[in-house]
Amino acid sequence: MRNRRRRPATFRSPQWLFLPALVFLALFWIAPIGPGLLISCQEPIPGSLALRWVGWANYDLLLGEATFHHNLLLSLYYLVGVVCLTTPVAYAVALVIAGQGRRLGALRALFLIPWVVPPVVSALIFRSLADPQVGPLTALYRELSGNPELIPLQSGFWAMVNVILHSFWRSVPVLTLFLVAGLTTISQDLYEAAEVDGATAWQRFRTITLPLTRSHLATGLLLISAFTLQDAETIYAMTGGGPGHDTEVAAVRLFREAFTNGQIHVAAAVGTFLLAAGIILMVLYLTLFRRTEATT
C-alpha cells in the first residue's frame, strides 16, 4: 500500500508481467526433471518404444563401468583445466581494461570477441590449429611431447589438451566481464596508499585486488564451470569424443548415448549425475549471490 502511494504511475499487479516468463521457464527447465529421473529408472522393452521400470539398474551399470569412471574423471580434468588457465589470463585482461578507464573502450569490445564466435566454429578452428599437416599448435605439441610424429587429435592426452585450450579461449571473455565489473568498484586510493607504503605490484594484487574481487571471481567461475560441465557441443565438433573414449566427458557420453546410440535410459542416468553436479554449483552460486547482496 505504502509503495503504491509513493509510486502512483506503476502497475498494481506486477506479477502479471512476471508470470509469462516464469511459466515458460518452468515448462522448459522444471517440468522435464521428473520425466528425466523416471526414464533413468527404466529400460526399453525390446521391439517397442515403451519403457519398463528397472529401478537402479542403469545407475548400477554406470557405476560399475570403467568407461563411466573415465567419463567423470575427464569432466573433472576439463573443469579444473579450464578454470586454472582462465583465471590468471582473465585477471590480466581485466586489469588492462580497467586500467584504461574510459580512454580505450574499444578494448572492452575486442576482448568479448571469442564469446561471439559460435562454439562449433571456434571448435572447428581449433581442430585446424591442431591439424597434423599445417596446424601451428601441432608444432607446439610436438615440441612439448618430444614426439615429432605426433598427431594431436589421435592422441588421447593431446586431444584433451586441445579441447581444454579451446574452452579456455572461449571462457576468458566471460570471466573478464565479471572481473572488470569487480575492479571498477575498487577505489584508486587504496592502490595509491599501498604504493606509498612500498607494496610491490604482486602484494597490491594479493592484498587489494584479489580479496575485493572475490565475489565477482566466484560468480564468473561458476558460470564458466557450469558451461564447461555441460559442454558437449564443442568437444563433439572437435573430436567427436575420440580418439576412442579419450575426450568423452560425461556430457559427451550423455549426448552419444541419447542421440547416437539411442540408449535414452542410460543417457538419462548420466543426466542425473550432471544435474546433481549442476545443482551443487547452483547452490554455491546462490549462496554467494545472497552474500554479495547482503554486503552491498
Place this chain on the structure above:
Amino acid sequence: MKRALYWVVVAALAAFCLLPILWGVRTSLAPPLDRSLVPHRLTGEHYAKILARADFYRYVFNSTVVTLGAVVLVLPLALAAGYALGRHQFWGRRLAPVMLALPLLPAVTFLVPIARYLHTMGLYNTRTALILANAAFCLPFATWMVWNSVHAIPPSLEEAAFLDGCSRVQALVRVVLPSMIPGAIAAGVFVAIQSWSNYLFAFALTSDSEIRVLPHAIVEFIGLFSTDLGGLTAIGILALLPPLIVFQILQRWFVAGMYSVAGK
C-alpha cells in the same frame, strides 16, 4: 619503460583473442596443404565452393528463422518480467535468483525428456522446437539484462507522465518502453548470438536436413569432409560473420549491457 611493457601486455592479450580467428581466415583463403603461416597465394575457391551449394542457403535461412523467432519470443517476455522485477517489490523478487540460475543447470540433461515431450506435441523436428528451446535457454539472462537497465530509469519519469494525465498503460508504453530500448537491444543481441550459435538443441530436436541450421550443418560437414580444412573454415567464417557484424553495429549497447550484468 612501464608504458612499453603495458602495451606489450595489451598486444599479447589482443593476439590471444584474435589469432585463432585470423588463423581461421588464413586457412579459408589458403590453397590446400599450404603449410606456411602466411600462404604464398590467396584463393577464393573454398568460398566459391560453399556459396555454390544450394543447401548452404537453406541452412542460412533456417538459422535466420530460428534466431529471429527466438528474439521475437524472448523480448516481450524479458521486457515484461524485467520491468516487473526492476520496479516492484513482490514475491517475484525472491524467486528471481533461482530463475536466473536455471541456465547453470546442464541443458544437455533436459534434452532427453524435452525431445520426448516435443514428440508427443508434434513439434519434434520443427523450427518451432528450436525457437522454443533457444528462447527458454536465453530468457533468464535476457531478463537480467532488462532488469538492470530498468534500474537506470528513474521512477520519477513514470510519475511525471502519470501526473501529466497519462494512464498507467500509456505511461508504460510512451515513457518507460522507449527508455528500456538500450536494455532491450543488449538482450536482443545476446539472444540472437546464442540462438545463431546453438548446435546442441538443433542436433537433439531435429533430424530432417530440410530444417537443418548452420551449426548443425557445419558439424555434419566436419564428419563428411574432415580433411578439407579450407572448405570447413570457409563455412565457419561465413557462419561467424553475421554475429560479428551484429556485435560490431550494436556493441555500444551490448557491451554496456553485458558489463552491467556482470556488475550485479
